[in-house]
Amino acid sequence: VAAEIEAGPAHAASSMGIVCALLVDRFEAGAAPIAMVSTDNFSQNGRRFQEAILTIARGWLEHGHVTQDFVDYVSDESRVSFPWSMIDRITPNPSPETEAALREQGWEDLDLIKTSGPTFAGFANTEAAHYLVIEDSFPNGRPALEEGGVIMCDRETAERADTMKVTACLNPLHTCLAVYGCLLGYTRIWQEMENPDLVALIRRLGYDEDLPVVVDPKVIDPKTFIDELLAERLPNKSLPDAPQRIAADTSQKVPIRYGHTLNAYLEAGRDVSGLVAIPLAIAGWLRYLLAVDDKGEAFEPSPDPLLADLRAQLAGISLGETDPAKIHEAVSPILSNAEIFSLDLYEAGLGEKIEGMFAELNAGPGAVAATVGKYVR
Incomplete structure (x- = not known):
């Protein structure tokens, strides 16, 4: 970014630099208003998009590549807006199952292209269910997006819809399935939905522990959203999503998927001691970090920026270790x-409870399945 700022808009190389350079062209061609709509799948995407563009624009100003008038143009939301949005459609990596099904239908050139990161192909896996909520902030007018099923609303509602999804009604359940799926040897989310104990766990997580403190965005009913997720989306065998994909970067997800809900309980003065699914999800993540499955066999954890540090903190804990003092010493710096x-x-008020659950999950081969069953049956 620093090199790009020094070089200026004519040599923009990053995606944000290219977008900012296009805005320079628009400004110089008459500075017509425009809405820069982000559908990136993260919270407050419009704010983050705006901050990235303004960082580059101000850097270009400091180096003499643009004028203050351009920065004022990009900074004025009545001229250049950055609507917030919530997008939801599960889209895993292209899978061999879909490749085979399409080949049977006569499609060609579908070879999976594997890289060190995502897998690419001439097709995409996705699902019928989809949601798109966009803040209605379009300074130059817009098409009738609502006629295509887009939910148009104000910024607060868009943010509430996103918060509902990522903190209560989808993402926490997904992450819970991810860590337990890896521990129990599953390679597809739909396979986990045939395990009644795992289904009971995420039902308790969503309905009993998340819904009581979620803020209803009104444009999407939270309970109906979970109903659809459990009945249609997660069991969908035509959506070959993997728990290993969802388990990536879990350390970056837990403050949003579990911390947010716990803070909501505490801010409302509600007791958290009776919670079961949230602490069991967190304990399951700690058990996952040992990189040993429920059969006692090693597996490769998904990429995570804190993985090395977290595993080093748990290095003294092996499968079968249940001593409370040793477990506390290992996990307390994390919790x-x-x-x-x-x-x-x-x-x-949940640290000791999670420690106890972790000890149960770590008691030996078969302890993960047994512990989940104990708490949900």
């Missing part, structure tokens, strides 16, 4: 880390 969970789980 008390507000940078990971957005709160200290001991101060919240």
Whole structure:
């Protein structure tokens, strides 16, 4: 980014630099208003998009590549808006199952292209269910997007819809299935939905523990959203999503998917001691970090920026270790880390409970399945 700022818009190389350069062209051609709509799948995407563009624009100003008038143009939301949105459609990596099904229908040139990151192909896996909520901030007018099923609303509603999804009604359930799927040897999410104990666990997580504190965005009913997720989306065998994909970057997800809900309980003065699914999901993640499955066999954890540090913290714990003192010494620096969970789980009253659940999950081969069954049956 620093090199790009120094070089200026004519040599923009990053995606944000290219977008900013296009805005320079628009400004110089008459500065017509425009809405820069982000459908990136993360919270407050419009704000982050705007901040990225303004960072580049101000850097170009400092180096004399643009004028203050251009920066003022991009900064004025009545001229250049950055609507917030919530997008939801599960789209995993292209899978061999879909490749085979399409070949049977006569399609060609579908070879999977594997890289060190995502897998690419001439097709995409996705699902029928989809949601797109967009803040209605279009300074130059817009097409009738609502006629295509887009939910148009104000910024607060768009943010509430996103918060509903990522903190309560989808993402927490997905992450719970991801870590337990890896531990129990599953390679597809739909396979996990045939395990009644895992289904009971995420039902308790969604309906009993998340819904009581979620803020209803009104444009999507939270309970109906979970109903569809459990009945149609997660069991969909035509959507070959993998728990290993969802388990990536879990350390970056837990403050949003679990910390947010716990903070909502605490801010409302509600007792969290009776929660089961949320602490069991967190304990399952700790057990996952040992990289040993429920059969006692090693597996490769999904990429995570904190993986090496977290595994080093748990290095003294092997499968079968249940000593409370040793477990506390190993996991307490993680569970008390507000940078990971957005709160200290001991101060919240759940640290010791999670330690106990982790000990049960770690008792030996078969303990993961047995522990989940114990808590949900």
